[in-house]
Amino acid sequence: DIQLTQSPSFLSASVGDRVTITCRASQGISSYLAWYQQKPGKAPKVLIFEASTLQSGVPSRFSGSGSGTEFTLTISSLQPEDFATYYCQQLNSYPRTFGPGTKVDVK
């Protein structure tokens, strides 16, 4: 199975900050990686797929990059509605796996 790790696990930031989250895969997954945002009590929402493609309707302050085993999600200027937990997911093979999550909290 492909394992995903995320760093950091927890991040304190302020509105307007640039935020970067890293996701590493235990083996190469090409660009088959998606990023999700989840707020408490809500279902996850896809932000990025194929490592760098912005899902329709997602603000352009979100961007993704990487391929192979290392990926990043960047929020260029954190907004109040962006405080949430972020998960990466690999879609290269089964079983599908998610990273453990990165919680972005208010500094």
Added chain:
Amino acid sequence: EVQLVESGGGLVKPGGSLRLSCEDSGFSFSSYSMNWVRQAPGKGLEWVSYISSSSIYIYYADSVKGRFTISRDNARNSVSLQMNSLRAEDTAVYYCARGKGYYDSSGFHEDCFDLWGQGTLVTVSS
């Protein structure tokens, strides 16, 4: 509005069974792959199962293999998860999620889960 609606969650004793259902409203259900994803209280996301648009391909997480069965009825725009031999560690919110993707020469590639239901809570406890 395009949405998925889950039902069937509840409290069940260890060793018991439960059947979850997920129905769509407003999209071409039969064209999409479907997944179940769960989230234990206070924990992260765990993928549970996948079924292709025509039910030809089905996959399970090792943690549920042999106990859970996924199925779909394209005529009724629904996907189900039959859960047997339930354990305390199956306690979670269960989400159905639509798989978005594309076809190429090697077949269908799912590239994200683009539509999720609201989730249904399954509690396994005596």
